[in-house]
Amino acid sequence: MFSRKKQEIIIPYSVEQCTSCSMIKKRKFVEGDYVFKIIGKCSSCNNGQISISKIFGEVVK
Ligand SMILES: [Zn+2]
Structure with missing residues (x-):
């Protein structure tokens, strides 16, 4: 039977x-993103590096 x-x-x-301060930012996934990808210098503490720590999906109903 065909079920949908x-x-x-x-x-x-x-x-x-x-990596230095506790800045965490959630944003929409962009093509090419992967976990541990280095984004750049932190604009919040100007010391640490921003990297992607997690990628997840949210279900919209
Ligand atoms: Zn920082």
Whole structure:
């Protein structure tokens, strides 16, 4: 039998985290993102580096 699941939309997010201070930023996933990817210098403490600590998806119903 043909069964169909209710359609769910999953929006991927990336979490950017500073290695020095506790700055954490959640933003929408961008093509090319991966865990541990270095984003750049932290603008919050001007000392640490921002890297992606987590990528996850949120289901929108
Ligand atoms: Zn920082």
